[in-house]
Amino acid sequence: MWLCALDDSPGYLISHGRGESVIIWNADTSLVYKLPVHHDGFCKSDLLSNNIAIPSGQNSIEVLAINQMMSLEKRRTLTIDSDEGALMAVKLLSKDTRVVAAYESGCICIWDENVVLHRTQVKGSMPTCLGHHAQRNEILLGTSSESLLILDADNLTQLKAIELTNPGLNAIALRLSDSRVYATAGWDKRIRFFSARTHKKLCVLQIHEDSLNSLVFIIGHCGWSLLAAGGSDSLISLWDLYGDAGGSHQNP
Numbered sequence: 001m002w003l004c005a006l007d008d009s010p011g012y013l014i015s016h017g018r019g020e021s022v023i024i025w026n027a028d029t030s031l032v033y034k035l036p037v038h039h040d041g042f043c044k045s046d047l048l049s050n051n052i053a054i055p056s057g058q059n060s061i062e063v064l065a066i067n068q069m070m071s072l073e074k075r076r077t078l079t080i081d082s083d084e085g086a087l088m089a090v091k092l093l094s095k096d097t098r099v100v101a102a103y104e105s106g107c108i109c110i111w112d113e114n115v116v117l118h119r120t121q122v123k124g125s126m127p128t129c130l131g132h133h134a135q136r137n138e139i140l141l142g143t144s145s146e147s148l149l150i151l152d153a154d155n156l157t158q159l160k161a162i163e164l165t166n167p168g169l170n171a172i173a174l175r176l177s178d179s180r181v182y183a184t185a186g187w188d189k190r191i192r193f194f195s196a197r198t199h200k201k202l203c204v205l206q207i208h209e210d211s212l213n214s215l216v217f218i219i220g221h222c223g224w225s226l227l228a229a230g231g232s233d234s235l236i237s238l239w240d241l242y243g244d245a246g247g248s249h250q251n252p
Contacts, residue, residue, distance in 0.1 A: 138150055
């Protein structure tokens with residue numbers, strides 16, 4: 001299940017479950033809008049401003065806009081050759097046109113409108129998740145191997161490869177309050193924090209008993225930032241890296 005708050009429309013949430021519809025909810029948890037989407041893979045949707053990229057079919061991407069009536073307007077469909085396998089991850093790079101997509105074959109593409117601007121191939125592993133650091137113009141690419149790759153967001157040139165202790169990442173989250181730190185969710189049950197500037201590992205956290213699936217940074221009323229993590233063990237944990245909000249918390 002993918003769930004995200006609409007920053008441009010406070011009080012509204014948008015959700016998309018595997019094999020389920022895209023739904024917009026209001027603050028009373030009432031259904032406002034529902035769009036049937038067929039996608040049985042593991043790719044999560046992505047939201048930027050009032051635009052949303054939704055996985056569809058085997059390897060297509062539906063790019064839609066959320067209008068003032070809280071409904072979705074289709075803008076375009078991005079479809080690659082079926083030889084590239086299933087769509088694994090998608091990330092909106094700009095509010096208007098650019099989208100980066102990762103496919104099962106290891107193919108990584110940057111789309112602009114309906115055209116593939118740049119394309120590269122990851123060898124020896126399968127892409128699993130994407131992150132984007134807009135200020136540094138970098139794409140963060142998690143894989144099924146022990147490597148976290150840093151790519152140039154303009155042309156997909158590999159800038160750096162970070163070696164991990166154990167293989168497999170399911171999610172990457174950038175702390176948007178200052179864009180100085182990002183976190184990864186590992187198959188090995190661990191959360192890893194990295195410096196966004198040097199990509200050096202800052203710390204490793206473990207409290208979950210199964211692989212981690214979701215990460216999101218939350219900005220509190222006093223300006224402090226928490227990281228929320230969800231795992232296959234049905235546990236949700238909250239982490240405060242610098243102790244501003246009083247440590248870590250967990251709920252089953």
